[in-house]
Amino acid sequence: MKPVLKKLAPFILLAVSLVFIGVGLLRGEHQTVLEKAINICMECIGIG
């Protein structure tokens, strides 16, 4: 990887990550996460 590209990569990735989070929020994915997280996850603890 070229040095300049390597230096730019984290900035690009950070920008893409923020776009992804924005898209996820618009699609309501955070609600799915919240719903799952505020109830005991039976699978996670090995029950259910």
Place this chain on the structure above:
Amino acid sequence: MDKTTCDITKEQNTKEQNTKEQNTKEQNAHKKGDTNKEVNCRKVKKKKGIRLWIQLLWTAITNGYVIGFVEGKIFKGSSKQFCVPGLNCYSCPGATFSCPIGSLMATLNARQFHFAFYIVGFLMFFGSLFGRFVCGSLCPFGLVQDLLYKIPFPFKRKNMPGHKALKWLKYVVLVVVVFLMGSLISDATGLGQPWFCEYICPSGTLIAGIPLVAMNEGLQAAAGFRFALKLAILIVILLLSVVYYRPFCKYLCPLGALYGLFNPVAFYRFEVDKEKCVGCGACQKACRMDIPVYLKPNSLDCIRCGDCKRACPKGAIGRAKILPINSSKSSAVEKKNNQ
């Protein structure tokens, strides 16, 4: 002119004095060297101690809902729509945020979503900032393994037998168990299963399963084969952690596998000054992840504990400077390294 016996004895005396002075100088230099070494050792211990404190503090903050541990319930606040960077089960009674892998599986399992933009965005965010520094300093299960490895044991090893092949297993877990099985396998109603959380994750068993089952009679009655299986996996990993350094992080953790991909391009990354480096291998000797840091400073397996930086006798390993992009000392070092 002939030398008198008096002159000869004078010369001998001065020679003796000179050799005595030299000896005392050498002794002083040795003493200074020893004291410098002692000071360096103290500094290394202090810096190592700082990482442990960061791990403890982070674990306490992100699992600070004490009432949950007292009452056997979990936190239900809106902060749980956000993820922590490390593997931290959201069903832990103290957890105030969500686990990224659990959330990723929950979103992939949902009927309406085929891709988890929100969680992948979070993972990319943490990955591009820190890489696997998250594993080294911000993961509760990493902390548990670090503490277990401190237990004295006569046959301590860095790696398990078959390390070179086993270290690729975490990528299989990430791609097959988390992404493919999570998004492709679903029941008649279209809902998927969190396969990794259900059958593998030892962190969930340790910080969520055991405390919740211990405090809830209903859950005790429901605990069956799957709970026993997860408990067995946890016990094996904990026992292995006493002998081998971070076996779960090295061989199984999908989160570590994913963050590792960001190591070469994250804001927080290392570089080796090839002019200073003598290739002595002191960095690899100090590295408990067994990475030849002088060759691969941004290895996918590096958890950024910093042991290599402290061990390098030439101070050749340092943090890569990202800014400014055009002209910096680090870009000069990178150019030299590329040549």
